[in-house]
Amino acid sequence: MNFTLHIWRQKNINIAGDFVTYKIDDIDEDTSFLEMLDQLNEQLIANDEDCIVFDYDCREGICGACSLVINGYPHGDKKATTTCQLYMRDYKHQTELWVEPFRAKSFPVIKDLTVDRSSFDNIIQSGGYISVHTGAAPDANTVLVDKPSADEAFNSATCIGCGACVAVCPNASATLYVAAKITHLSLLPQGKIEEKARAQKMLNQMQSEGFGSCSNHRHCERVCPKGITVSNISKMNQILAWS
Amino acid sequence: MSSIHAKDPTGPLENRWEKHLFNLSLIAPQNRKKHKVIVIGTGLAGASLCATLGEAGYQVSSFCFQDSPRRAHSIAAQGGINSTKNYQNDGDSVWRLFYDTIKGGDFRARESNVYRLAQLSGNIIDQAVAQGVPFAREYSGYLANRSFGGTQVSRTFYARGQTGQQLLLGAYQAHSRQLENDNVTHQSRSEMLELIMVDDQARGVVVRDLVSGEVSAHTADCVVLCTGGYSNVFYLSTNAKGCNTSATWRAYKQGAYFANPSFTQIHPTCVPPTVENQSKLTLMSESLRNDGRIWAPKNSADCTKNPADIKEEDRDYFLERMYPAFANLAPRDVASRAVKLICDKGLGVGSKIHGKRLGVYLDFSAIIEKLGLDAVAEKYGNLFDMYSSITGENPYQTPMKIYPAPHYTMGGLWVDYNLMTTVEGLFAGGEANFSDHGANRLGASALMQGLADGYFILPKTVANYLAQNTLTEVDDAHPQVVQSLKAVKERIQKLMNAPQPKYSPEHFHQKLGGILWEACGMSREADRLKQAIVEIAELETQFWQNIKVTGIDNDLNQTLERAGRVVDFIELGKLMCQDALMREESCGAHARVEYLTEDGEAKRDDNEFSFVGAWEFMSEQPKLHKEQLNYEFIEPTVRNYK
Ligand SMILES: Cc1cc2nc3c(=O)[nH]c(=O)nc-3n(C[C@H](O)[C@H](O)[C@H](O)COP(=O)(O)OP(=O)(O)OC[C@H]3O[C@@H](n4cnc5c(N)ncnc54)[C@H](O)[C@@H]3O)c2cc1C
Numbered sequence: 105m106n107f108t109l110h111i112w113r114q115k116n117i118n119i120a121g122d123f124v125t126y127k128i129d130d131i132d133e134d135t136s137f138l139e140m141l142d143q144l145n146e147q148l149i150a151n152d153e154d155c156i157v158f159d160y161d162c163r164e165g166i167c168g169a170c171s172l173v174i175n176g177y178p179h180g181d182k183k184a185t186t187t188c189q190l191y192m193r194d195y196k197h198q199t200e201l202w203v204e205p206f207r208a209k210s211f212p213v214i215k216d217l218t219v220d221r222s223s224f225d226n227i228i229q230s231g232g233y234i235s236v237h238t239g240a241a242p243d244a245n246t247v248l249v250d251k252p253s254a255d256e257a258f259n260s261a262t263c264i265g266c267g268a269c270v271a272v273c274p275n276a277s278a279t280l281y282v283a284a285k286i287t288h289l290s291l292l293p294q295g296k297i298e299e300k301a302r303a304q305k306m307l308n309q310m311q312s313e314g315f316g317s318c319s320n321h322r323h324c325e326r327v328c329p330k331g332i333t334v335s336n337i338s339k340m341n342q343i344l345a346w347s
Numbered sequence: 348m349s350s351i352h353a354k355d356p357t358g359p360l361e362n363r364w365e366k367h368l369f370n371l372s373l374i375a376p377q378n379r380k381k382h383k384v385i386v387i388g389t390g391l392a393g394a395s396l397c398a399t400l401g402e403a404g405y406q407v408s409s410f411c412f413q414d415s416p417r418r419a420h421s422i423a424a425q426g427g428i429n430s431t432k433n434y435q436n437d438g439d440s441v442w443r444l445f446y447d448t449i450k451g452g453d454f455r456a457r458e459s460n461v462y463r464l465a466q467l468s469g470n471i472i473d474q475a476v477a478q479g480v481p482f483a484r485e486y487s488g489y490l491a492n493r494s495f496g497g498t499q500v501s502r503t504f505y506a507r508g509q510t511g512q513q514l515l516l517g518a519y520q521a522h523s524r525q526l527e528n529d530n531v532t533h534q535s536r537s538e539m540l541e542l543i544m545v546d547d548q549a550r551g552v553v554v555r556d557l558v559s560g561e562v563s564a565h566t567a568d569c570v571v572l573c574t575g576g577y578s579n580v581f582y583l584s585t586n587a588k589g590c591n592t593s594a595t596w597r598a599y600k601q602g603a604y605f606a607n608p609s610f611t612q613i614h615p616t617c618v619p620p621t622v623e624n625q626s627k628l629t630l631m632s633e634s635l636r637n638d639g640r641i642w643a644p645k646n647s648a649d650c651t652k653n654p655a656d657i658k659e660e661d662r663d664y665f666l667e668r669m670y671p672a673f674a675n676l677a678p679r680d681v682a683s684r685a686v687k688l689i690c691d692k693g694l695g696v697g698s699k700i701h702g703k704r705l706g707v708y709l710d711f712s713a714i715i716e717k718l719g720l721d722a723v724a725e726k727y728g729n730l731f732d733m734y735s736s737i738t739g740e741n742p743y744q745t746p747m748k749i750y751p752a753p754h755y756t757m758g759g760l761w762v763d764y765n766l767m768t769t770v771e772g773l774f775a776g777g778e779a780n781f782s783d784h785g786a787n788r789l790g791a792s793a794l795m796q797g798l799a800d801g802y803f804i805l806p807k808t809v810a811n812y813l814a815q816n817t818l819t820e821v822d823d824a825h826p827q828v829v830q831s832l833k834a835v836k837e838r839i840q841k842l843m844n845a846p847q848p849k850y851s852p853e854h855f856h857q858k859l860g861g862i863l864w865e866a867c868g869m870s871r872e873a874d875r876l877k878q879a880i881v882e883i884a885e886l887e888t889q890f891w892q893n894i895k896v897t898g899i900d901n902d903l904n905q906t907l908e909r910a911g912r913v914v915d916f917i918e919l920g921k922l923m924c925q926d927a928l929m930r931e932e933s934c935g936a937h938a939r940v941e942y943l944t945e946d947g948e949a950k951r952d953d954n955e956f957s958f959v960g961a962w963e964f965m966s967e968q969p970k971l972h973k974e975q976l977n978y979e980f981i982e983p984t985v986r987n988y989k
């Protein structure tokens with residue numbers, strides 16, 4: 105397979121970026137999207153050019169490092185997948201590809217396709233945890249959790265912190281990300297106690313990081329690679345309403 | 348050859364850790380903030396350690412190379428974590444987990460350490476549940492368990508197929524909670540490139556900021572490496588792409604001994620490679636072997652057929668045939684070698700890679716028929732989804748294909764009972780050390796070990812070290828600090844400016860991986876290893892001659908990062924071959940062809956090789972030190988899974 109790639113190149117946050125067009129040929133359809141970019145980078149090295157920088161690590165859809173907006177969609181248009189889980193066979197009919205970084209005020213571009221998502225870590229630091237001391241927890245089976253709640257908590261906890269929800273949101277809001285963590289912890293008896301304070305702290309932090317607020321576009325749940333739903337946001341709103 | 352000692356306590360096994368804890372020195376709460384600890388790596392081991400040390404009141408600085416601690420490779424662990432809770436009342440106990448781990452490691456691990464690990468395993472689950480880790484539960488609300496990787500008890504706790512993710516997020520959140528407090532700081536996108544030694548003690552690190560390219564020195568009272576394993580030395584492995592040996596290798600070069608480098612685990616259930624320029628392999632959790640049946644065609648003519656068209660009598664369920672007692676749950680090394688054997692005989696299935704079909708079937712049709720689709724989806728749904736997104740095939744309808752891949756490294760920095768390396772003030776935790784798994788690791792035991800090290804062992808032993816040593820202040824102007832910084836900068840310049848820049852880091856990495864997979868992978872042989880040592884030495888020379896790094900060094904430059912990691916892998920690869928050559932026996936995952944029985948079982952040699960091989964860096968040839976292993980409580984038996 106042969107592709108024409110328009111890739112966003114930007115030296116750093118202070119220098120404006122632009123699309124640069126590359127051609128890549130003879131790609132096997134079972135090559136992953138990132139392996140295709142690897143091959144392009146090998147070509148660039150051969151031509152003495154600086155490689156295209158993009159984030160990745162696990163390459164199996166769990167670490168949340170990979171990002172990219174492909175032909176307008178964060179993580180491509182395939183449902184419930186991360187960019188590292190895309191294969192070139194998925195692009196049989198779109199041989200012209202536009203590849204850009206996630207764009208949001210709170211995710212400044214570092215270089216090329218790489219953005220700074222430390223604002224997400226700051227939100228967790230503001231309260232996205234249960235305040236338990238290490239070393240002295242009671243026997244695990246002393247706290248029972250009904251299976252439906254445990255399963256639902258797990259579903260919310262599968263967020264990989266990639267930021268696609270922010271990248272797709274017209275308000276660049278991180279509400280789904282915040283709500284998923286709040287829901288995960290609130291559904292468990294051990295996390296219930298701090299739920300109100302936690303929700304408030306995390307939302308305040310979200311605002312001070314420059315993320316917008318939610319106005320129910322619901323694009324976030326469409327692009328979420330882990331299928332996290334906006335019901336998490338309703339749950340969070342309930343918690344806040346009770347306070 | 349000299350000998351080294353673990354300094355583990357003596358007396359009844361059950362009391363050793365408690366007795367040791369009592370003898371460790373403590374630091375009063377008000378004095379703790381005067382002590383600074385550097386932790387490199389914030390995976391399970393590192394994040395749990397930072398959280399615990401931070402909470403105790405020490406000054407902690409942590410670093411990781413990803414853009415967030417939440418992305419450490421631990422996130423990818425699927426199957427579960429062992430613990431001796433015995434909630435299922437099926438006869439599990441601390442003793443049994445201890446015994447299984449020692450036996451699984453083929454009698455090449457230290458009894459005191461392994462017993463302690465089993466003792467601490469219960470508390471890990473308590474800790475994780477208190478943090479909100481959403482483990483799988485029964486309808487009654489109690490925690491669920493499963494049997495995993497060849498054990499006959501159900502002692503594995505799991506969170507669907509994402510146990511590592513959930514445990515890491517628990518540790519990450521605990522770490523984050525400490526970051527709100529001023530004692531703990533963390534820098535992501537930072538890579539440790541050198542260990543700073545002052546008066547024979549580890550006193551700091553040199554770190555490169557991966558965004559700006561700036562190199563800086565950080566000093567402390569001691570340093571802990573929790574930097575993970577080195578399976579990526581093989582190029583293709585199940586590890587995340589960034590996993591590397593650089594931190595442990597720099598430590599080795601500064602005097603920390605490297606133990607059992609050739610003890611690497613090959614995992615039998617990975618998605619086979621489908622293209623020749625594949626960048627990594629994906630593990631399908633071994634828990635799949637609980638319910639899937641492994642088979643290959645009996646006749647090579649059937650290898651290209653649709654599996655549905657291969658008659659039942661033409662299928663060879665080879666693990667059930669070869670190892671009837673454990674069948675599809677045979678230990679990882681046994682299963683992996685059996686799979687390779689089948690494919691080497693030309694009975695493999697799937698895409699041809701370099702002339703061979705590298706795959707066998709893992710078939711769920713029987714269990715789907717028995718339990719129904721929904722029950723199977725509930726158990727394995729996300730793994731099946733992962734498989735189908737990689738291969739484009741539907742495993743509910745057609746059997747999966749699997750092939751072995753490098754997965755875990757039992758070898759690592761040698762540590763004593765306190766998890767301190769041979770360098771004073773340098774500790775190692777998690778997969779980075781060699782400690783508890785001997786020559787082979789049981790499934791679901793790495794998460795357990797990383798968390799035992801981080802939550803429970805290192806916080807105590809690091810404090811003891813700080814209490815017992817009066818350390819002089821080391822500032823940035825110290826000659827050793829200046830010297831280390833200079834060395835790192837020179838090395839970067841050398842990587843950027845090879846005499847004849849020609850090949851990318853990937854080129855060298857793939858070459859190295861090819862050599863090691865053939866010579867030092869699932870089976871090893873003296874002549875092949877000797878040849879590999881020569882080939883790797885040549886590769887190293889070529890590397891420094893021809894490495895090509897484009898871009899500039901004062902910038903985010905992934906090519907430069909890779910180049911630095913690859914050349915460390917090249918040196919490590921050579922040491923792995925030397926270690927495999929030295930060990931003239933087969934044990935656990937280390938299979939020397941000369942020392943296998945006719946049906947492929949390991950011939951262990953306890954008279955000659957019941958020791959940990961710990962290598963000391965020397966500029967000419969590495970020097971071997973032996974830690975003799977004494978089995979006081981379990982008599983080494985011959986492993987037989989027939
Ligand atoms: C696919 C897969 C599935 C697995 N499933 C299981 C399972 O079900 N059960 C089980 O028990 N085990 C499992 N394992 C093994 C287990 O996941 C690992 O052994 C374990 O998570 C390692 O944890 P760690 O904290 O030691 O290292 P890691 O999680 O690898 O963390 C290493 C840390 O070190 C940092 N680092 C490394 N080098 C540097 C450097 N030079 N400078 C700065 N930072 C550095 C990284 O950024 C990272 O933060 C699995 C492994 C794989 C590959």
Ligand code: FES
Pocket residue numbers: 159160161162163164165166167168169170186187188189
């Ligand atoms: S690289 Fe880890 S999720 Fe894509």
